[in-house]
Amino acid sequence: GAGVSQSPSNKVTEKGKDVELRCDPISGHTALYWYRQSLGQGLEFLIYFQGNSAPDKSGLPSDRFSAERTGGSVSTLTIQRTQQEDSAVYLCASKIGGGSYNEQFFGPGTRLTVL
Amino acid sequence: AQSVTQPDIHITVSEGASLELRCNYSYGATPYLFWYVQSPGQGLQLLLKYFSGDTLVQGIKGFEAEFKRSQSSFNLRKPSVHWSDAAEYFCAVGAKSSGDKLTFGTGTRLAVRP
Numbered sequence: 001g002a003g004v005s006q007s008p009s010n011k012v013t014e015k016g017k018d019v020e021l022r023c024d025p026i027s028g029h030t031a032l033y034w035y036r037q038s039l040g041q042g043l044e045f046l047i048y049f050q051g052n053s054a055p056d057k058s059g060l061p062s063d064r065f066s067a068e069r070t071g072g073s074v075s076t077l078t079i080q081r082t083q084q085e086d087s088a089v090y091l092c093a094s095k096i097g098g099g100s101y102n103e104q105f106f107g108p109g110t111r112l113t114v115l
Numbered sequence: 116a117q118s119v120t121q122p123d124i125h126i127t128v129s130e131g132a133s134l135e136l137r138c139n140y141s142y143g144a145t146p147y148l149f150w151y152v153q154s155p156g157q158g159l160q161l162l163l164k165y166f167s168g169d170t171l172v173q174g175i176k177g178f179e180a181e182f183k184r185s186q187s188s189f190n191l192r193k194p195s196v197h198w199s200d201a202a203e204y205f206c207a208v209g210a211k212s213s214g215d216k217l218t219f220g221t222g223t224r225l226a227v228r229p
Contacts, residue, residue, distance in 0.1 A: 004158075033216060043205060043219035056216065091159070095215070101166055104217065106151075106159040 002026070004107035006092050012113045013082055021077045021110045025094030032075050033095075033104060034067060038088035046090075049075065050097060082114045117142040117208045121220035128196050129228045136191040136223050138180075138206030147209040148189040149217065150180055154202040162204075165189065176200070201227045 005024045013019050025032050034046040045059040049069045060066070064082075069075040079086055089111050093104040118141045128134055140146055147166050151159040163174025170182040180191045189206060203224045207217040 031215070035217075035219075042221040043207075043217075045216045045218065048216050059216070093159075101147075101164075103161050103164070104215075108156075108158045 004092055004094050004105050006090075006107040006110050008110060009108065010111045010113075012115065014115050015084060016081055018078065018080045019082055019112065021079075021090050021112070023075045023077070023092030023094075023107060025073065025075070025092070026105055027073075028096065029094035029105075030072065030097035031095040031104075032069055033093040034075070034077050035091045035093065036088045037091055037109070041088075043091070046077070079112075082112075084114045087112055087114045117146065117210060117218045119206050119208050119218055119220035121204075121206055121223050123223045124221070125224050125226070127226040127228060130198050131195050134191075134193045134196045134200070134225070136204050136206075136225070138189045138191065138220060139187050140189060140206070140208045141187065142208055142210065144210070147215075148180075148182060149207040149209065150174065150178070150189075150191050151205045151207060151219075152176075152202050153205065153222075159205065162191070196225075196227055198227045198229065201225055 007022045030051045032049045037043045047067045048056040064080045067077045089109040091109045092107045095104045096102045120139045149164045150162040153159050162178050163172050165172050165182045173179050203222045205222045206220040209215050209217045
């Protein structure tokens with residue numbers, strides 16, 4: 001796989017359930033970002049991982065949201081007790097890191113629908 | 116905090132006509148500026164970026180953008196639009212001081228008339 005992959009592509013869940021969204025970054029990319037794209041809000045930054053550094057969680061909208069990155073590669077975004085306002089497309093991006101000039105490559109996203 | 120404004124939500128142009136999509140940013144220092152395109156059902160693709168140097172930057176698919184510090188703008192242009200350019204376009208600003216996370220505008224949806 002040459003690009004960033006995300007799974008599932010679509011997820012429908014009931015209000016109050018927990019969901020996990022997965023991101024496989026491009027091999028060798030040390031930086032990983034999660035963004036959310038929702039109607040009326042545009043694209044919002046959620047969380048950022050860079051190597052072994054502590055993640056930047058400044059964009060997480062509530063404590064129901066969390067993310068981890070295992071082994072410096074795959075990342076999982078978890079949303080607990082989902083609410084209808086969590087419905088959005090969740091995008092993951094990765095970057096080689098070590099320089100702002102490097103491009104962030106985006107995955108196709110996971111469309112989350114909370115009923 | 117940085118912010119981006121894309122004042123045009125929808126734009127329709129005829130195929131072959133020129134295009135300019137507006138982007139204004141707010142950031143205290145020299146920003147890093149990007150234009151991304153999102154086609155239906157597709158992820159975001161980088162069109163071009165500005166970091167420093169020449170204020171007119173060339174990108175893929177025949178797009179260019181000009182950084183104007185005095186106007187806090189980074190407008191995207193194309194001299195002749197093709198039907199395949201119909202998509203949503205996002206301007207974004209990044210900053211090294213904030214881990215290069217991107218702040219996006221709300222996007223401009225481009226429709227192309229045959």
